Amino acid sequence: MAARKGSASGAKAGANVSAEELKQYYHDMLLIRRFEEKAGQLYGMGLIGGFCHLYIGQEAVVVGLEAAAKEGDKRVTSYRDHGHMLACGMDPKGVMAELTGRDGGYSKGKGGSMHMFSKEKHFYGGHGIVAAQVPIGAGLAFADKYKGNDNVTFTYFGDGAANQGQVAETYNMAQLWDLPVVFVIENNQYAMGTSVKRATKSPDFYERGIAYGIAGEEVDGMDVLAVKQAGEKAVAHCRSGKGPYILEIKTYRYRGHSMSDPAKYRTREEVQKMREERDAIEHIRQLLLTGKHATEDELKQVDKDIKAIVNGAADFAKESPEPSADELYTDIYTDVAPQNA
Amino acid sequence: MATKILMPALSPTMEEGTLAKWLKKEGDEISAGDIIAEIETDKATMEFEAVDEGTLGKILVAEGTSGVKVNDPIAVMLEEGEDASAAEEAEAPDTGSDAAESDDEGEPAKAPAQAKSSDDDMPKPDTTPDWPEGTPMKTQTVREALRDAMAEEMRSDDTVFVMGEEVAEYQGAYKVTQGLLDEFGDRRVIDTPITEHGFAGLGVGAAFGGLRPIVEFMTFNFAMQAMDQIINSAAKTLYMSGGQMGAPMVFRGPNGAAARVAAQHSQDYGAWYAHVPGLKVVQPYSAADAKGLLKSAIRDPNPVIFLENEILYGRSFEVPDLEDFTIPFGKAKIWREGSDVTIVSWGIGMSHALEAADKLEKEGIDAEVIDLRTLRPVDYDTVLASVRKTNRCVTVEEGFPVASFGNHLSAVIMERAFDWLDAPVINCTGKDVPMPYAANLEKMALVTSDEVVDAVKKVTYR
Numbered sequence: 001m002a003a004r005k006g007s008a009s010g011a012k013a014g015a016n017v018s019a020e021e022l023k024q025y026y027h028d029m030l031l032i033r034r035f036e037e038k039a040g041q042l043y044g045m046g047l048i049g050g051f052c053h054l055y056i057g058q059e060a061v062v063v064g065l066e067a068a069a070k071e072g073d074k075r076v077t078s079y080r081d082h083g084h085m086l087a088c089g090m091d092p093k094g095v096m097a098e099l100t101g102r103d104g105g106y107s108k109g110k111g112g113s114m115h116m117f118s119k120e121k122h123f124y125g126g127h128g129i130v131a132a133q134v135p136i137g138a139g140l141a142f143a144d145k146y147k148g149n150d151n152v153t154f155t156y157f158g159d160g161a162a163n164q165g166q167v168a169e170t171y172n173m174a175q176l177w178d179l180p181v182v183f184v185i186e187n188n189q190y191a192m193g194t195s196v197k198r199a200t201k202s203p204d205f206y207e208r209g210i211a212y213g214i215a216g217e218e219v220d221g222m223d224v225l226a227v228k229q230a231g232e233k234a235v236a237h238c239r240s241g242k243g244p245y246i247l248e249i250k251t252y253r254y255r256g257h258s259m260s261d262p263a264k265y266r267t268r269e270e271v272q273k274m275r276e277e278r279d280a281i282e283h284i285r286q287l288l289l290t291g292k293h294a295t296e297d298e299l300k301q302v303d304k305d306i307k308a309i310v311n312g313a314a315d316f317a318k319e320s321p322e323p324s325a326d327e328l329y330t331d332i333y334t335d336v337a338p339q340n341a
Numbered sequence: 342m343a344t345k346i347l348m349p350a351l352s353p354t355m356e357e358g359t360l361a362k363w364l365k366k367e368g369d370e371i372s373a374g375d376i377i378a379e380i381e382t383d384k385a386t387m388e389f390e391a392v393d394e395g396t397l398g399k400i401l402v403a404e405g406t407s408g409v410k411v412n413d414p415i416a417v418m419l420e421e422g423e424d425a426s427a428a429e430e431a432e433a434p435d436t437g438s439d440a441a442e443s444d445d446e447g448e449p450a451k452a453p454a455q456a457k458s459s460d461d462d463m464p465k466p467d468t469t470p471d472w473p474e475g476t477p478m479k480t481q482t483v484r485e486a487l488r489d490a491m492a493e494e495m496r497s498d499d500t501v502f503v504m505g506e507e508v509a510e511y512q513g514a515y516k517v518t519q520g521l522l523d524e525f526g527d528r529r530v531i532d533t534p535i536t537e538h539g540f541a542g543l544g545v546g547a548a549f550g551g552l553r554p555i556v557e558f559m560t561f562n563f564a565m566q567a568m569d570q571i572i573n574s575a576a577k578t579l580y581m582s583g584g585q586m587g588a589p590m591v592f593r594g595p596n597g598a599a600a601r602v603a604a605q606h607s608q609d610y611g612a613w614y615a616h617v618p619g620l621k622v623v624q625p626y627s628a629a630d631a632k633g634l635l636k637s638a639i640r641d642p643n644p645v646i647f648l649e650n651e652i653l654y655g656r657s658f659e660v661p662d663l664e665d666f667t668i669p670f671g672k673a674k675i676w677r678e679g680s681d682v683t684i685v686s687w688g689i690g691m692s693h694a695l696e697a698a699d700k701l702e703k704e705g706i707d708a709e710v711i712d713l714r715t716l717r718p719v720d721y722d723t724v725l726a727s728v729r730k731t732n733r734c735v736t737v738e739e740g741f742p743v744a745s746f747g748n749h750l751s752a753v754i755m756e757r758a759f760d761w762l763d764a765p766v767i768n769c770t771g772k773d774v775p776m777p778y779a780a781n782l783e784k785m786a787l788v789t790s791d792e793v794v795d796a797v798k799k800v801t802y803r
Contacts, residue, residue, distance in 0.1 A: 037373070041392045044349030046411050051353065074550070108583035115581035124549050124586070129573050135539050136574060139546020146502070146528065146552060169539025176534065254374075260352035262385040268376075275374070331584040332618050337642045 017225060019293035025067065025224045026284045026294075027302055029059035032083040033281060034310045035092055036255075039082065039099055042314060043259050048099045052113045055083035057254035060280035061186050062087035064227025065154055065247075068235050072149065076124040076137045077156035079114035080186075080253075084156065088121045092309055096317035104320030108327055131157055131164035134183070138174045141181035141244075152180040152238040160191025162205045171212040171244070178243035182234045183209070185248040186221070192257040193265040206248035216246030222278040252278070343398060343423055345414040351380060351387045358382045359407040360415060369397045371418070378404075378415070395420050462757060464722035464729070467672050471633065471661075478659040486628035486660055487517050487593075487649065490635035491555060493665065495525055498553060501639055504531040504540060505557030505594070514559045515595060515654055541567030541592070545574045548588040553639060558594035561610050561648060575644040576619030591638045593647035596624070597689060597739045598787060600652070604775035609740035611688065614646040615716040615749070621670055622717040624648040626691035628658035630714055633668030641670070650689045671718035675727070679709035682797050683727040685750060686737035687713040690788065693769075694737045697793035706801060716746055724750065725758050732763040733800040737793050742770040764800035769793050 036054040043052050055062075058080075066087045069075075077084045085095050090106065098105025098116050106116045114128040124140060127133040137155025144151040161167060162185050174181050185205045189196055196203045206216035215237070219230040227249060234245040252274045256263045263271075288294040348358065359381040365371060371391045378389045398419040402409055409415065481489075495501045502525075507514045509522040509532040522530040533540040537558065544554040558564045564571065571592060579587030597609040614622045621643055625631040631649070638645040676691070677698055686694040691712050698708040709727050713719060728734050734754055736747030747768030754766055772786045 037392055044351070045347060046350045049353060076546075106583065107581055107585070110583050111581040117578070117582040117585050119585050124546070125578070125582070127574070129569055132542060132569060132574055135542025135570065136546035136549065139543040139548070140550040141546075142543060143547045143550025143552045146547070166538045166542060169534075169536040170543070172534055173536065173539055173543060259350075260355075260382070260384060260387075262387050264385075268388075331580045331582075333621070334579055334584065334587060334642050337589060 017228070019288075019291070021067070022284060022288055022291075022293055023302075025063050025228075026281065026288060026299070027306070028063045028066075028087055029224065029281045029284065030302065031092070031306050031309065032056075032059045032063070032086050034306050035086060035096070035313065036082060038310045038314050039096065040255070040259065042096075042100065042317070047318065048113070049101065050112055051079065052099065052259045053080040053257065054255045054259075055080055055253070057274070057279075058186060058188060058221065058251045059083060060224035060227055061184070061221050061249050061251050062156075064224040065182075065184060065231040067224075067228040068231030069152075069154065072122065072151040073235075074122040074124060074137075074140045074144070074151065074153040075156070076133045076140060076153065077126065078130065078133060078158060078161065079126065079128045080158070081114065081116065081126045085116060085118070085121075085123055085126075088118075088123050090116075090118050090121050090123060092313035093316040096313040097320045100317040100320070101322065102317060102320035103323045103327075104316060108331075109323040110327065110331065131161035131166050133157060134161065134164070134167050135170045135173075137183075138170045138179050138181050138244075141174070141179040141238075142177065145177070145179060150180070150239045152182055152235050154182050154184055156184045156186055158191060159185060159187040159189065159196050159205060160194070160199070162187075162208065163191075163199060171209055171214055174244040175209075175212045175214050178241060180238035180241075181244045182231070182238055183214075183216075183244060183246045185246065186251055187248055188251045188253045190253070190257070190265065193261070193263075195265065204248070206246050209244075209246045214244050214246055216248060219247050219249045221249035221251030222274075222280045222283065224280055224284060343420070344393070344395075344418050346377075346391075346416040346418055348402075348409045348411050348413045348415050349380070349389060350411045351382045351389070352384050355382045355384075355411060357408050357410045360402050360404055360409050361386060363400060363404045365397050367397055367400055371395055371397055391418075393418065396423075398423070464725035464757075466720070466723040466726045471629070471668055471674070472663065472666055477662040479662045480657050481628045481632075481660040482655055482657050483625075483628045483631045483649070484515065484517055484519075484654040486632035486658075487635055488519055488521070490632045491518070491639070492521060492524065494636055494639040495521070495529060498639075500551065501553040501555065502529040502531065503555040503557060504533050504544060506533055506535055506559050508532060508557050513557075515651060517649070517654065518557065537563050537566040538570060542570040542574065544590055544592075545570055545588050548575070548590040548644075549578070549586055554590045555639060556590065556592045558592065560606055560651075561594055561596040562606050562608055564592065564594070564610070571620075571644070571646070572617055576617050579643070580619060587642065588644045589642045591635070591645045591647050593635070593638075594649060595651040595654070596648035597650050598652075598771075598776060598783075601778060601780065601783060602776075603778040607776035609648075609688075609738065609771065610646075611648055611716055611738065612740050612744060612746040612749075614648075615719075615746055619644065620717060621645045621715065622648070623670065623715045624688035625714055626653065626688055626712050628656070629660045630668055630674070630712070632660060633666055634670070634714060636665075637667045637670060640667070648688060653689055653692075668714065670715045671720050672714070673720035673723040674712045674714055675723065676710045676712055677708070679707040679731065681707045681731060682733040682735060682801055683709050683711060683724065683731045684735050684737060684793065684797065685711045685713060685724055685747075687716065688739070690737040690739055693788055693790045693793055696790035697737075697797065700790060700794050701797055704803075706797060706803065708797060721753055721757070725754065728754055728758045729761045732761055733797075734762075734766045735769060735793060735796045735800060736766065737769045737788060739771050739788055742768065742773050745770050764802070767796040767800055769796050
């Protein structure tokens with residue numbers, strides 16, 4: 001067991017990936033960004049209501065970790081969940097239509113931005129209560145271990161959630177029972193408006209597992225290749241029956257906490273600096289171009305294709321009807337045993 | 342094509358705002374992410390970012406303007422190669438606006454109960470017997486019946502497992518899980534650390550993952566630590582997922598007062614859980630019901646709160662000696678028929694109700710005693726049919742009086758059997774105090790059969 005600072009960030013351009021994989025990561029990250037920008041736009045138009053937490057800036061985290069996942073692996077996260085859904089292959093149309101509260105949404109419009117699920121893609125939410133998904137993720141891993149398969153569960157939470165009591169409770173049980181769960185702390189440095197240093201004197205979240213015997217490491221979350229490499233290591237650890245693993249992924253959200261966040265707790269310059277110097281998408285774009293893995297024209301085509309997907313999702317989300325009034329009273333109870341696994 | 346920039350909604354409650362300041366002027370080049378204006382919402386002053394790149398063609402709303410409605414055009418953006426005349430065109434009224442059109446003509450919400458008491462609302466109680474006549478019976482304690490229910494279900498379904506504090510090696514804090522570890526091993530009978538919030542959430546995750554967890558709380562008083570996972574995660578997920586996934590699981594353990602364990606270990610949570618859509622709530626009295634209902638709970642595809650009682654654990658009842666029997670939810674049991682008054686109770690309240698009925702019998706009052714057995718779903722029909730017959734009703738429960746389950750029953754009876762009532766319904770409950778430790782005070786705080794007798798005399802005007 002060890003907690004290592006920045007060990008995986010050594011994985012830079014030299015990481016063992018093909019040009020095709022690089023292009024895929026570029027595509028997947030850009031899809032999330034454009035989707036989120038569109039969601040922000042629809043929110044501004046009043047088509048999306050309530051809370052809407054955008055993932056812009058953090059794209060490399062989910063895309064890097066999904067690159068380390070295999071079929072049957074599970075994922076569960078908080079309410080900043082649109083990126084996770086797109087990265088695991090959920091349909092942008094169904095996600096966007098859920099944001100607009102329409103019948104064609106993943107939850108038939110009854111869940112909204114914070115509460116979406118896909119049994120098919122093993123995506124277990126979308127949880128609106130900070131850290132509630134952490135013991136749930138351990139429970140999903142418990143189920144896999146109980147059934148005797150080698151799947152793992154990616155349990156995502158933020159630096160804010162890391163201070164919740166149930167995270168400590170879950171670390172203890174997960175290590176006690178050797179549960180195959182990767183705890184992914186997406187440290188975007190602000191829990192709503194409270195910076196990490198105003199919330200804890202123990203800001204190295206990857207070390208928080210030491211007390212329970214869980215290994216952890218810090219990862220550069222603006223480098224998708226570093227994330228992927230760290231993810232592969234964590235997943236190998238879990239699959240081999242050694243129990244949980246903690247990845248603290250240093251990332252940054254460009255937008256406010258939610259749409260109604262005036263973001264007075266940080267400077268415009270700080271955000272701009274991250275965007276200009278550390279943007280994960282721009283990083284891969286440069287790797288593709290300088291490595292001559294793709295031409296400007298090819299990347300322009302990728303942009304265009306994504307724009308079409310996102311516009312298609314937005315159109316679908318606008319055109320899909322609101323759920324019928326009957327839906328008010330459905331899905332409170334079920335008569336059928338759910339095939340949850 | 343020139344596009345209009347609309348006044349954005351920048352908070353969930355914003356309907357209009359003030360355009361405080363333009364940070365770009367007409368003719369400025371704009372890239373995505375540039376701050377173009379500052380807008381005051383109902384909550385704060387927000388920076389408004391451009392989503393697309395282009396040239397700011399024309400400003401339509403001057404800075405300092407207040408009361409600008411969300412979705413009103415505030416400026417026109419030009420794409421590469423367009424000139425200001427495009428802005429003029431874009432200013433024309435837009436017929437194909439894709440702003441959300443609110444539909445206020447939705448169906449009115451259904452009320453949970455209809456306010457009418459006509460004969461077409463005739464209650465139809467299910468009077469089928471719980472088990473066939475002539476079934477051989479055996480004497481069992483509630484504790485043994487609960488253990489047998491779990492063991493039988495665990496034998497027939499490998500996905501069923503039990504977890505909680507001291508359930509395995511210690512054989513259960515109240516010995517309800519006695520023998521399960523020996524038979525099923527530590528894969529399926531799991532001692533947890535003292536970590537209610539954590540293991541309740543872990544159980545929910547295991548249920549999402551295809552297992553059938555039985556989560557034991559040493560007492561439901563400790564389940565308050567786990568309340569968020571029970572309510573927000575277990576009860577609501579089926580709805581929030583549009584029916585895609587839910588939590589088929591049982592949360593069980595003793596509930597209510599034991600003896601002299603004071604305020605933090607004595608609360609009855611029946612009414613609390615009964616409040617929540619998405620949960621099923623069971624509160625059995627007899628050993629046969631405990632067994633048949635727990636088996637139903639384990640098989641139920643929804644989250645079930647199963648409220649046991651420490652004092653009842655050691656009581657013996659006749660239990661059908663059948664290989665497999667279950668009791669359905671939402672079916673009350675009439676323990677004794679009577680014509681003068683209906684006494685409705687559940688859980689340990691039943692012992693006070695039955696004791697009161699015996700006392701009343703000696704005084705010539707013939708009470709009908711109904712055991713609800715489950716609070717969600719609840720069998721209104723059996724209660725309403727009985728009240729139509731007796732015209733009087735007293736409810737009995739151990740919980741606090743304010744917003745008690747008896748309060749809810751009174752409301753339903755008033756709505757649906759008002760014309761049949763000859764007296765107001767009286768709710769006998771625990772007192773409106775935290776449970777005291779002193780023996781004499783504790784006795785006073787609990788509901789008693791004498792209080793039930795007094796209430797019956799009031800509603801029968803004796």
